[in-house]
Amino acid sequence: MSLTIFQIDNAKPQAKPYKLFDGKGLYIEVAPTGARWWRFKYRIAGKEKRISLGVYPDVGLKDARDKLDEVRRQLASNIGPMRLPRFRGQYGYVVCRAGVERNSNSMGLT
Numbered sequence: 001m002s003l004t005i006f007q008i009d010n011a012k013p014q015a016k017p018y019k020l021f022d023g024k025g026l027y028i029e030v031a032p033t034g035a036r037w038w039r040f041k042y043r044i045a046g047k048e049k050r051i052s053l054g055v056y057p058d059v060g061l062k063d064a065r066d067k068l069d070e071v072r073r074q075l076a077s078n079i080g081p082m083r084l085p086r087f088r089g090q091y092g093y094v095v096c097r098a099g100v101e102r103n104s105n106s107m108g109l110t
Helices: 005-009 061-076
Strands: 020-021 028-032 038-044 045-055 094-096 099-101
Touching: 020 099, 028 061, 038 061, 045 061
Parallel strands: none
Antiparallel strands: 020 028, 028 038, 038 045, 094 099
């Protein structure tokens, strides 16, 4: 059974983090503080991995499912989601698989 917005909005914080599963490895993790993170759990070479797809309500249910489909397509093409250029490092540098690429708003460091 898939998650609904009603279930997500009514998820109350507990003493320990807990998960509400949607399907295909997608779930929302509810922290003791009440924060909610979209996560995707998958396996590569027998090792379990998980990635964050965003914070609820910034990333809604439909957006999380769309991101999940994109990540699953990449996994099917043997592109691990952790290898994609997706995180901005210190001083405005974009860290990617090929190395470090300077961003236009960097602090002028080379």
